[in-house]
Amino acid sequence: MKRKDEVLKIFLKWKKMIETQSGRKIKTLRSDNGGEYKSDPFLKVCQDEGIVRHFTVRETPQQNGVAERMNRTLLEKVRCMLSNAGLGKAFWAEAITYASHLINRLPAAANEGKTPMEVWSGKPCTDYKYLHIFGCPAYYHVRESKLDPRAKKALFMGFSTGVKGYRLWCPDEKKIVVSRDVTFDEAAMVNQNKHEGEIEATKTMSSSKQVELLKTPVVPVRSDITDTSPTVDSDEEDEDDEEEAPTQEPPQQQDSIAIRRSRREIRKPVRFTDIVAYALPVIEDDIPSAYKEAVRSSESVEWKKSMDEEMKSLHKNETWELVQLPKGKKAIGCKWVYAKKMESLGKDNVRFKARLVAKGYAQKEGIDYNEVFSPVVKHSSIRILLALVAQFDLELAQLDVKTAFLHGDLEEEIYMSQPEGFKVAGKENWVCKLQKSLYGLKQSPRQWYKRFDRFMIGQKYTRSHYDHCVYFRKLQDGTFIYLLLYVDDMLIACKSKVEIERLKTQLSNEFEMKDLGEARKILGMEMKRRYSSSKDCDR
Template identity: 45%
Template sequence: MNRTIVEKVRCMISAAKLPKPFWGEAVLTACYLINRSPSVPLNFEVPEKIWTGKDITYSHLRVFGCKAFAHVSSQLRKKLDLKSTPCIFIGYGDEEFGYRLWDPELKKVIRSRDVIFYEDQYYDFKASINEQQSFKVPEMISETKDDIPTDEQNNEVDDADQGGVEQGELPPLDNIESLPDVSNEETQVRRSDRVRVPSSRYPTSNYILLTSEGEPESFQEAQSHINKANWQKAMKDEMNSLHKNQTYELVKLPKGKKALKNKWVFKLKKDGKGNIVKYKARLVVKGFQQKEGIDFDEIFSPVVKMMSIRVVLGLVASLDLELEQMDVKTAFLHGDLDEEIYMEQPDGFKIPKKEHLVCKLKKSLYGLKQAPRQWYKKFDSFMVSHEYKRTIADHCMYLKKFPDGKFVILLLYVDDMLIVGQDATMINNLKKDLSKFFDMKDLGPAQQILGMKIIRDRESRKLFLSQEEYVERVIKRFNMENAKPVGTPLANHFKLSKKNSPSSDKEKEEMKKVPYYSAVGSLMYAMVCTRPDIAHAVGVVSRYLANPGKQHWEAVKWILRYLKGSSKLCLCYGGAKPIVKGYTDADMAGDLDNRKSTSSYVFTLAGGAISWQSKLQKCVALSTTEAEYIAAVEAGKELIWLKRFLQELGFPQAEYIIHCDSQSAMDLSKNSMYHSRTKHIDIRYHWLREAIERGELKLSKINTNDNPADMLTKVVTQDKHKLCADIVGLRIVQQRLEGEIC
């Protein structure tokens, strides 16, 4: 049978005049046809019919390798664009009916049902070779997308998000049997011009940091890059760091052990102005090959909360504190390993005559599942040994108070550090201690953290936190840079519900072509960091990630249009005392599917928002009073955390107030006079009444028109939205700071 398949593949490729790299698609097609052909051992029965019990049809069969034209949906093309895409027929769908087609221009496999075939014509690859010297292996990319690609999806994705899986690439066709020696400095490999497509089969729950810098995707591509020398130097620096930290030693692989694979990941480091400051190469272990209980055990590692960062920045602005930043070079290499782990030697740095040896890891390495935890344990032990106290509210925030009343605060987010204090000398002493123990890089005054730009105006004691560059990249990625801006994140005409979700298979297939998950994930990161004004809108569109419809996608585009007109909005801190103010609100049965209400709160410190939430309640409220009461409970729990956090830092205040626009909810929080109408409310929500009695917090009446939390629960008018955004500190920087305007 193996010889039969090979002979069929040879004939199919020869007849279709396809290059040899298409052998994988030919094998799949040959097996597909064999399973649907009469078989002598089965008395001329069809194997597929016996296996499935279903009748076999042959009307959909086509000539392998013939020319085909796949229909392009009207939603995916502009007015004068072609209605079809020229392709090559290379096979049939597996689980779903549909034709597998090769797009010679995009060099990728697509799947479509609406196809016109020209079975007597074939694609001329010889003419194409003169124009394009390389192309991708079909089977290596057929899993990235099953449908016709969209313009929004043709974007680069950072290799760190791909789970360590490499996408293969063939050398030029005239030398296809032997790979070039990429370790030779003189060898020039043609660089691929392929378009990378992000996976949309599995929705991501992480917040996406968009990059489109064109870094090399593999070691082979780095060797043919226009900046080859810079990338080679970056790889050598990485290897020097590994040897300096004694990360591994070469040994023979013990019997019964398996060596993990690795890959090179390349990244361009830029400053706040977009200038390239460093070419960075990182050797990453393919940790997805690890087995729990064998290669790792505990892997949890905390990072500083985004809320903690905003609280500290509010204190920095209000009290005019020093704000410095440091970065740990090869942070994960400092962690000690408890398990016995082996790794293959990295590409380009294999020791001659010792290629059979493997690396026994003595220190943790990037990509290992336990690497973040081991690094955190190492850093935590260092800080504790230097008399820094790990705060109870945030385990990645360290505080040291001195006898003269001064203090130093350190925030840790993996390998990025923010250091805050009144005295620059104390901060410098901490920097020196860190540099003695770790390989550190002093970045000076903080200018950027986690993609958020930090702008300070020390004369007026103000600090601005901006994501303008990130927002503009998001808008550009989804082709909304020419869209007309709108004044609110969501409009009244959007009545989103599950009824807008597609019900037929055809509609679902159409929506698979839309980058809904990626767009919502990108919006989430902006909302979590600096944009409370889009919290309600993002929360609404996030409810339909499982099965989004066209109306849901229109709402996402509306949010992008709003961001286009408000990309310069920054969170502004300063100009006020570091006092926490809270606001809470709720709508009534705003969710059209299950009639649940939305709770919201927003807390400000020094004039800027530090914490916010817009979230569906877990139960169905039977009255506005009940909905407001439940929302106040959620706000109260957050305020208690903020209260303890600020007290731990040494910034207590006389009273902690939450402003609420519902008098009935306030009355319910003080006494049980409304018991007959509220006895069904879960007892856990009456925690608020006890907290108020103990004096931990206080509810205060506020006019609905002055409540900024209103924009977090419902669609509001443009004027009301601007007012709410201004109250929580969302403003545009008007002053000229450091030679530029935000």
């Protein structure tokens, strides 16, 4: 509203909205003696609608105390919000709108502990998780050219009526934007205010010290003592000392304050103390990065054997079939990835591993894949399972799925070039039409999870609503058996070893499994179990 003569127009809109939403009629309207409320058109509308008017006595705002007190409350909140955000008065309208949004969702004693929204609609407020600090930094998602940033910085202003999105002020574009995909950085705002408070406290301390030094001591003068030259000299000496004090003491005080500020001591990690010993394992491993390096290295026999095992597993799983590339289709590439795995603490028993990986970065969303998902159990779920193992004396076993991603069935039509070093003679120009998922494909983790989830549900297991990688089943004796999935690693916990072995057998019949025995290490966490009067799990 820019002018007071717009009051009647706005009142009619508000009246229609209130009556439509609540199904009730306005009976009484109380206001002050402002001319906009006592104009002839306004009075005529109230008379035609049967609305009784109440006016307060001039210079008596207490007769409309509820409205006046709410105006004061809103202004106090607006001042605090603008000051905390470091914004000017130009944002007062945004601040007062957000302040009223907050007040409508706060319990009030006048409403018997209910919020105004609950009294109005009859439903409790449940949207508190969307509330944020007014003026806090926020980053909203944008989609522009390929090299432009995917997010822009803005300031949180509140919410827009009738839109499920956040209202943001973009300083670069000098305009209000509404976005749903927003990331808030309230911690940066809190830290900034804390830092400014420390600076103000330091300045206050310094200024208070200077004020104390500038204070001149009052010397009581007796009337019976006459002014003599020695007395005058002593006063002059005191004045000289007092004049020198402010020029010498404050710098010393400021320096001492600066020196007392502690700095974080940066320590070098222990593994870097002997940099030569740290770098030796990297140099000695000498893992090839391409097929040509592998066949030319001194360990070419081991690498060749590992690649043969990988190809044997792929053919056994019927991962692809050789076809001629259809017209209009494009084949993605593939490459060999090599690694060495230590079977024990020493280097005497090293396992050479080669993995054929598709170049999934060449896939295009909507053509080669639609959805992606990786079956990763939450760390909190692992900690809870270890706590249950320790408390209820459960058995804990670990399994690994060999070539887990190869068990997923593809829903899209994908073509891949033949692996280097394993091209079929006479069909060098043919391509592999993938029938099963392969490592490197965007959809491989999701397809593997869908296959595994379908199997577990078929075995009468229940998927947790809080973590979709946690499965459990209640046994006949009242105990439970738990399974946690982290891509291709599994943890199984149960009181009965028989039930664990039964589940292992079921998994082995469906997938190619590797039994790792009792759980020793998962996600970099080493687990050691002490057997005493009770069993504990130490990490």
